[in-house]
Amino acid sequence: MTHLQAPASALPLDPCGKGLGAFATGQTGNNAASLQWNILREDVSLPVAVLREARIEHNLQWMRRFIDAYGVKLAPHGKTTMSPALFRRQLASGAWGITLATAPQTQAAYHHGVRRVMLANQLVGRANMAIIARLQADPGFDFCCIVDSAANVDQLGRFFAEAGQTLKVLLELGVPGGRTGVRNADEEAAVLAAIARWPQALALCGVELYEGVLKDEAAIRALLRRGVTTLQGLQQQGQLADGTAILTGAGSAWFDVVAEEWRDADIGRPLDVVLRPGCYLTHDVGIYKAAETRIQTNNPVARDMHASLLPALQVWAYVQSRPEPHLAIIGLGKRDAAFDAGLPVPASYYRPGTAAPGTAPAHWQVTAMMDQHAFMQVDAADDVQIGDLIAFDISHPCLTFDKWRQLLLVDEAGNVTDVVGTYF
Amino acid sequence: MTHLQAPASALPLDPCGKGLGAFATGQTGNNAASLQWNILREDVSLPVAVLREARIEHNLQWMRRFIDAYGVKLAPHGKTTMSPALFRRQLASGAWGITLATAPQTQAAYHHGVRRVMLANQLVGRANMAIIARLQADPGFDFCCIVDSAANVDQLGRFFAEAGQTLKVLLELGVPGGRTGVRNADEEAAVLAAIARWPQALALCGVELYEGVLKDEAAIRALLRRGVTTLQGLQQQGQLADGTAILTGAGSAWFDVVAEEWRDADIGRPLDVVLRPGCYLTHDVGIYKAAETRIQTNNPVARDMHASLLPALQVWAYVQSRPEPHLAIIGLGKRDAAFDAGLPVPASYYRPGTAAPGTAPAHWQVTAMMDQHAFMQVDAADDVQIGDLIAFDISHPCLTFDKWRQLLLVDEAGNVTDVVGTYF
Numbered sequence: 001m002t003h004l005q006a007p008a009s010a011l012p013l014d015p016c017g018k019g020l021g022a023f024a025t026g027q028t029g030n031n032a033a034s035l036q037w038n039i040l041r042e043d044v045s046l047p048v049a050v051l052r053e054a055r056i057e058h059n060l061q062w063m064r065r066f067i068d069a070y071g072v073k074l075a076p077h078g079k080t081t082m083s084p085a086l087f088r089r090q091l092a093s094g095a096w097g098i099t100l101a102t103a104p105q106t107q108a109a110y111h112h113g114v115r116r117v118m119l120a121n122q123l124v125g126r127a128n129m130a131i132i133a134r135l136q137a138d139p140g141f142d143f144c145c146i147v148d149s150a151a152n153v154d155q156l157g158r159f160f161a162e163a164g165q166t167l168k169v170l171l172e173l174g175v176p177g178g179r180t181g182v183r184n185a186d187e188e189a190a191v192l193a194a195i196a197r198w199p200q201a202l203a204l205c206g207v208e209l210y211e212g213v214l215k216d217e218a219a220i221r222a223l224l225r226r227g228v229t230t231l232q233g234l235q236q237q238g239q240l241a242d243g244t245a246i247l248t249g250a251g252s253a254w255f256d257v258v259a260e261e262w263r264d265a266d267i268g269r270p271l272d273v274v275l276r277p278g279c280y281l282t283h284d285v286g287i288y289k290a291a292e293t294r295i296q297t298n299n300p301v302a303r304d305m306h307a308s309l310l311p312a313l314q315v316w317a318y319v320q321s322r323p324e325p326h327l328a329i330i331g332l333g334k335r336d337a338a339f340d341a342g343l344p345v346p347a348s349y350y351r352p353g354t355a356a357p358g359t360a361p362a363h364w365q366v367t368a369m370m371d372q373h374a375f376m377q378v379d380a381a382d383d384v385q386i387g388d389l390i391a392f393d394i395s396h397p398c399l400t401f402d403k404w405r406q407l408l409l410v411d412e413a414g415n416v417t418d419v420v421g422t423y424f
Numbered sequence: 425m426t427h428l429q430a431p432a433s434a435l436p437l438d439p440c441g442k443g444l445g446a447f448a449t450g451q452t453g454n455n456a457a458s459l460q461w462n463i464l465r466e467d468v469s470l471p472v473a474v475l476r477e478a479r480i481e482h483n484l485q486w487m488r489r490f491i492d493a494y495g496v497k498l499a500p501h502g503k504t505t506m507s508p509a510l511f512r513r514q515l516a517s518g519a520w521g522i523t524l525a526t527a528p529q530t531q532a533a534y535h536h537g538v539r540r541v542m543l544a545n546q547l548v549g550r551a552n553m554a555i556i557a558r559l560q561a562d563p564g565f566d567f568c569c570i571v572d573s574a575a576n577v578d579q580l581g582r583f584f585a586e587a588g589q590t591l592k593v594l595l596e597l598g599v600p601g602g603r604t605g606v607r608n609a610d611e612e613a614a615v616l617a618a619i620a621r622w623p624q625a626l627a628l629c630g631v632e633l634y635e636g637v638l639k640d641e642a643a644i645r646a647l648l649r650r651g652v653t654t655l656q657g658l659q660q661q662g663q664l665a666d667g668t669a670i671l672t673g674a675g676s677a678w679f680d681v682v683a684e685e686w687r688d689a690d691i692g693r694p695l696d697v698v699l700r701p702g703c704y705l706t707h708d709v710g711i712y713k714a715a716e717t718r719i720q721t722n723n724p725v726a727r728d729m730h731a732s733l734l735p736a737l738q739v740w741a742y743v744q745s746r747p748e749p750h751l752a753i754i755g756l757g758k759r760d761a762a763f764d765a766g767l768p769v770p771a772s773y774y775r776p777g778t779a780a781p782g783t784a785p786a787h788w789q790v791t792a793m794m795d796q797h798a799f800m801q802v803d804a805a806d807d808v809q810i811g812d813l814i815a816f817d818i819s820h821p822c823l824t825f826d827k828w829r830q831l832l833l834v835d836e837a838g839n840v841t842d843v844v845g846t847y848f
Contacts, residue, residue, distance in 0.1 A: 183748070
């Protein structure tokens with residue numbers, strides 16, 4: 001099954017871009033290796049966001065094995081990277097489709113060849129509905145979104161009835177104190193009644209939830225079981241549209257528990273269980289590292305792989321000032337890396353002209369960030385000079401990707417092997 | 425004096441972009457009005473970032489009058505917007521040049537016609553120096569950067585000597601506990617000695633500081649006076665290169681105090697006092713509103729204008745779920761608006777089909793944001809429906825602009841009058 005046409009795209013080399021090397025205007029070859037850029041040789045303007053090729057590949061294969069072991073499907077959340085080149089690799093590694101958060105994200109993915117999108121969000125507003133309707137004019141485009149209110153259902157029904165199209169929808173379950181999703185049976189009934197008002201325009205295909213709003217595993221398992229029983233009820237009451245039903249959940253922190261709970265879900269008809277983690281591809285050293293520790297401890301499939309996800313996204317930056325003995329100012333700011341779930345963590349350092357990078361001392365610590373600067377605490381005796389390169393691991397890949405219009409794939413020697421564009 | 429060539433640029437309409445209306449592929453007219461988009465008519469995909477045209481113009485004229493009253497020059501910090509279309513308006517409104525933070529930002533500005541750039545940062549690293557050297561090959565490009573260490577000076581001297589170019593530099597003054605900049609006379613002497621080693625490659629043109637690292641007005645005034653005495657000393661000792669000297673400071677919070685302190689600076693030779701606020705153009709309802717209150721109270725020129733800067737940047741988004749009586753989930757996330765210096769503030773609301781927007785009740789309050797969602801607290805009795813449009817004011821324009829590749833200029837009726845691209 002092919003969900004994408006691989007466009008013969010040029011490298012996204014923008015003469016106004018950051019984190020790129022020197023290139024002649026108009027140079028847009030498809031072969032990044034021909035650029036002969038190396039981070040350590042200072043061919044590239046820092047700061048730069050890099051993806052470690054070997055680790056990206058490792059993470060892709062790790063998730064493929066995980067998904068295969070559970071016999072479930074993967075629709076990685078594309079909002080994390082919004083990078084079609086990475087979507088292609090995820091699909092080539094067995095992903096069933098791509099999950100997205102907004103209509104413009106869906107449009108960007110479609111434009112780059114993605115042909116199956118799950119919008120893990122309500123579709124609201126005339127222009128957003130129009131974007132989806134335009135894409136649905138392609139019969140090869142498979143799309144569904146989620147609904148949690150009769151008001152939204154009626155808006156969708158009216159729009160897609162006028163458009164002469166059918167929109168596939170999933171009922172979203174939510175929990176009190178959570179985000180979106182119906183809280184109880186009454187709300188669920190109201191949504192279902194609304195869907196029934198638009199039999200031509202709307203097709204109810206399954207159930208969706210996002211367990212990541214909960215922090216407690218028992219509560220998460222209870223929500224997941226509610227997902228199964230709700231879907232069984234819809235099947236028994238004949239409320240599902242024809243075709244394979246969908247049961248979908250799983251952010252990047254609890255996908256193992258979702259796989260465990262749902263691997264044997266039986267609703268009496270063909271069912272696709274679809275998991276939607278997005279951050280596994282790059283992983284991190286913050287919020288998702290913490291989740292990974294739990295997964296490696298608790299999940300038998302993950303344990304049997306004898307390998308965990310590896311942090312693959314880094315930002316390299318220069319030491320640009322050493323104004324005080326304990327302070328290095330780094331050319332890395334809130335414009336370059338996420339800062340909302342832990343500040344960047346010094347991982348390795350390199351002085352131009354020396355043999356190889358070293359591991360950053362554990363006492364180097366980013367203590368604050370401004371728009372274009374980071375404050376890194378060092379020891380007075382540390383040999384930290386202006387012009388040294390430092391690689392920072394990050395926490396929260398989503399809010400790091402969206403700072404970059406292109407990222408560089410690099411090998412472990414710092415050679416640039418590819419350039420991938422983003423579409424935020 | 426013309427610092428820019430106005431390129432006959434097409435509107436930045438990206439088929440993969442967010443916050444745009446429907447358009448035929450390839451539609452790139454120069455005339456936004458011909459698009460006939462209106463926010464309230466739902467012609468545009470929300471969320472969308474908009475600039476209120478009348479307020480942008482008001483703020484441009486406010487700052488022009490302020491600068492003229494003090495007889496100082498303006499090089500607005502372009503990192504705020506990174507929007508060449510806005511740079512052009514700032515230059516057309518009397519700005520002397522554009523301030524930027526990095527070499528790639530400088531390249532993007534040059535590419536769009538800006539011909540005078542002050543890099544309010546150290547220039548570090550081979551590729552970054554190469555970017556500047558390429559731009560300096562144009563004799564019509566006027567550039568300077570700042571230095572605060574002998575190590576950086578020697579790196580610059582070596583590079584630009586090899587390039588056969590002269591780089592204009594400003595000595596940066598800093599304060600203990602601050603960011604970059606020399607802390608004392610010894611450090612200053614070391615930097616000056618280094619500059620003297622590269623008489624062909626480096627030209628010392630003046631003194632720079634950023635008073636925004638301090639919070640106390642008396643300390644700020646002391647630093648500003650140190651700037652003047654330092655520059656006087658450089659002049660007396662014959663350490664300045666030929667030409668008009670530069671004395672520059674001022675972020676967006678204390679520019680009035682800088683203007684007051686420096687309006688009469690006399691160093692015995694021609695001098696350009698250059699202020700660098702960036703956020704005046706859009707202002708905000710958070711950190712810069714607080715600064716403005718102080719300015720309106722204390723600064724006689726600002727008081728005499730009988731007008732203050734006005735918040736001009738908003739993000740419109742949809743109510744997409746009403747899952748609980750006191751909660752509305754908004755289709756607006758960390759991907760769309762700054763969240764580091766106060767969360768977005770509901771300003772007005774509009775229900776499609778009604779006559780005109782209303783003012784958002786004061787009790788509506790954003791309490792949390794996720795990547796693609798905001799949690800807005802409402803009263804159970806409030807008439808807040810899915811599909812309603814809400815305009816949010818923001819705090820910290822810099823980190824809102826960098827979430828958007830294009831923003832829409834709108835009139836007060838919501839008509840889109842222009843589309844401006846950004847280059848982050």
